[in-house]
Amino acid sequence: MSELSDLYQQVILDHNKKPRNFHKLEGANRHADGYNPLCGDQLSVYLQMEDDVVKDVSFEGTGCAISKAAASMMTQSVKGKTRGEAETLFHEFHRMVTGELDEEATPNGLGRLKIFAGVRDYPARVKCASLSWHTLHAALHGEEIATTES
Amino acid sequence: MAAVTEQTLVDVENIVEAALVDAPVNISSVGVWDVERVRRDFPVLSQTVNGKPLVYLDSAASAQVPQVVIDRGSKYLGEEHSNVHRGVHYLSQRATSAYEGSRERVRRFINAREAAECVFVRGCTEGINLVMHGYGRKFIVEGDEIIISAMEHHSNIVPWQMLCEEKGARLRVIPMNDQGELQLDEFEKLLNERTKLVGVIHISNALGTINPVKEIVATAHKHGVPVLVDGAQGAPHLNIDVQDLDCDFYILSGHKLFAPTGSGVVYGKRELLDRMNPFIGGGSMIRSVTFEKTTYAGLPDKFEAGTPAIASQIGLGAAIDYLNGMDRAAALRHEQELLEYATARLNEIEGVTIIGTAGEKASVISFTVQDIHPHDIGTILDAEGIAIRAGHHCAQPVMQRFQIPATARASFAFYNTREEADKLVSAIRRVIEVFK
Numbered sequence: 136m137s138e139l140s141d142l143y144q145q146v147i148l149d150h151n152k153k154p155r156n157f158h159k160l161e162g163a164n165r166h167a168d169g170y171n172p173l174c175g176d177q178l179s180v181y182l183q184m185e186d187d188v189v190k191d192v193s194f195e196g197t198g199c200a201i202s203k204a205a206a207s208m209m210t211q212s213v214k215g216k217t218r219g220e221a222e223t224l225f226h227e228f229h230r231m232v233t234g235e236l237d238e239e240a241t242p243n244g245l246g247r248l249k250i251f252a253g254v255r256d257y258p259a260r261v262k263c264a265s266l267s268w269h270t271l272h273a274a275l276h277g278e279e280i281a282t283t284e285s
Numbered sequence: 286m287a288a289v290t291e292q293t294l295v296d297v298e299n300i301v302e303a304a305l306v307d308a309p310v311n312i313s314s315v316g317v318w319d320v321e322r323v324r325r326d327f328p329v330l331s332q333t334v335n336g337k338p339l340v341y342l343d344s345a346a347s348a349q350v351p352q353v354v355i356d357r358g359s360k361y362l363g364e365e366h367s368n369v370h371r372g373v374h375y376l377s378q379r380a381t382s383a384y385e386g387s388r389e390r391v392r393r394f395i396n397a398r399e400a401a402e403c404v405f406v407r408g409c410t411e412g413i414n415l416v417m418h419g420y421g422r423k424f425i426v427e428g429d430e431i432i433i434s435a436m437e438h439h440s441n442i443v444p445w446q447m448l449c450e451e452k453g454a455r456l457r458v459i460p461m462n463d464q465g466e467l468q469l470d471e472f473e474k475l476l477n478e479r480t481k482l483v484g485v486i487h488i489s490n491a492l493g494t495i496n497p498v499k500e501i502v503a504t505a506h507k508h509g510v511p512v513l514v515d516g517a518q519g520a521p522h523l524n525i526d527v528q529d530l531d532c533d534f535y536i537l538s539g540h541k542l543f544a545p546t547g548s549g550v551v552y553g554k555r556e557l558l559d560r561m562n563p564f565i566g567g568g569s570m571i572r573s574v575t576f577e578k579t580t581y582a583g584l585p586d587k588f589e590a591g592t593p594a595i596a597s598q599i600g601l602g603a604a605i606d607y608l609n610g611m612d613r614a615a616a617l618r619h620e621q622e623l624l625e626y627a628t629a630r631l632n633e634i635e636g637v638t639i640i641g642t643a644g645e646k647a648s649v650i651s652f653t654v655q656d657i658h659p660h661d662i663g664t665i666l667d668a669e670g671i672a673i674r675a676g677h678h679c680a681q682p683v684m685q686r687f688q689i690p691a692t693a694r695a696s697f698a699f700y701n702t703r704e705e706a707d708k709l710v711s712a713i714r715r716v717i718e719v720f721k
């Protein structure tokens with residue numbers, strides 16, 4: 136079991152308090168809603184895609200610190216990326232928080248997102264961290280609704 | 286065949302009686318609640334979690350199981366394991382006698398007129414669905430109305446919505462005030478000649494409110510409407526007398542009553558159960574089957590198709606013995622003291638808001654801490670070895686009523702202590718510190 140402070144790192148607490156890109160996106164051409172039916176968390180991800188590039192991205196909704204911070208940092212890290220790059224990040228992030236990817240041993244593009252690695256020691260919280268990513272994934276695929284219960 | 290069955294039943298009844306007489310007894314001296322001694326009856330409680338002694342404040346989700354219940358379960362599995370009602374052989378008779386003995390214990394525990402009015406189900410959710418299918422689908426038609434309350438658990442909402450959808454009936458809701466108390470004057474206004482059923486939670490798992498069920502039943506009966514009481518949280522915290530309440534259905538969940546999961550009871554008045562359709566079809570619930578026609582068994586078998594959760598239901602009987610063996614009044618008083626104490630201490634913390642402040646409350650405390658999400662509270666408390674529930678408690682309409690996404694909930698049983706309430710309070714202060 137990792138220390139609690141690994142989960143609630145300062146960066147995460149900061150993003151929770153001041154989430155980035157936390158608003159509805161005017162000019163969005165893609166949008167999906169994500170639900171975690173276990174806890175009732177709900178968020179929306181908005182995308183403005185230009186050709187194959189995430190020109191702009193934002194989110195709204197309610198959730199715990201982990202899910203809010205994860206969403207906030209998700210928006211920062213996919214902005215400007217191509218759809219393919221964003222998808223790769225989604226898979227890497229998902230594999231990291233479920234413990235399938237050792238983010239230190241295997242090359243990856245996670246960068247600052249590695250601070251969510253600690254979540255894998257808290258199985259009940261993995262879905263909090265990945266909800267926004269699932270929702271992004273759905274929005275990229277033109278689906279309207281994502282859920283952590285797949 | 287019939288002769289054998291009847292003879293078996295007579296034997297079973299004798300054995301049942303014998304078993305009831307030498308039920309295990311665990312009496313603490315009258316009036317004084319020796320919580321440390323009681324805690325020793327619950328092996329789970331002596332664990333450490335994350336290096337800290339477990340503080341279990343989630344009994345409203347599932348209550349812990351005393352050693353005597355565990356022993357009774359292993360005795361069944363080790364010495365009596367076999368199917369009930371099906372064999373003339375020794376083991377099956379012992380299993381049947383234990384199983385029926387448990388039903389008789391339930392009868393006495395809730396003061397039903399006869400054991401046949403106590404149908405075994407796998408939990409409260411299944412129990413309410415039994416009534417929906419057996420009673421609702423048979424007697425409720427288009428244009429009818431079903432009244433439930435604003436504080437129901439999803440298990441007493443969704444089945445009725447499904448029925449309303451199917452039949453074109455209408456669901457109506459008794460509102461509650463800001464304290465989390467039902468507005469009974471509004472309830473009276475909802476009752477009319479189209480009302481076919483009232484479903485109400487005895488104690489709210491999300492707010493702790495104890496509803497005046499007896500009064501609700503009396504009001505509904507004035508209009509000739511039967512009442513189902515969701516007693517999942519009622520039975521663990523109150524003495525239940527279904528004849529005194531005069532409710533038509535009372536549903537129990539074993540795992541909230543210090544018994545294993547997979548046990549539960551639908552109490553129903555015979556007159557209603559007799560008229561109802563069966564729920565699940567299959568073995569054990571029939572009198573005779575031909576390809577042309579099946580006739581159903583009498584009560585309670587009509588509602589108990591298939592092999593039940595025998596070990597769990599026997600465990601429920603043992604849990605009832607355990608409760609009967611204690612000074613229940615002292616236990617309930619202890620819970621009320623914990624409620625008062627924890628409420629006062631939580632109210633001292635700036636930023637803590639208790640959701641549900643009804644005048645009549647059980648030892649269930651829902652709260653929020655500033656705008657910190659309850660899941661974060663739950664995780665941080667877990668690191669301290671403290672188990673609470675965080676979320677919507679399967680009562681999303683309650684959350685909507687109070688305009689919050691979720692709450693943290695600490696629920697106390699008679700085995701909890703003041704020190705544990707203190708630990709909860711210090712841990713919440715730590716949560717606030719982390720999120721400062």
Ligand SMILES: Cc1ncc(COP(=O)(O)O)c(C=O)c1O
Nearest residue numbers: 408409410438440490517518538
């Ligand atoms: C008031 C209430 N009703 C119904 C239920 C569902 O009971 P069960 O888990 O036995 O199906 C619960 C438990 O979550 C409850 O607290």
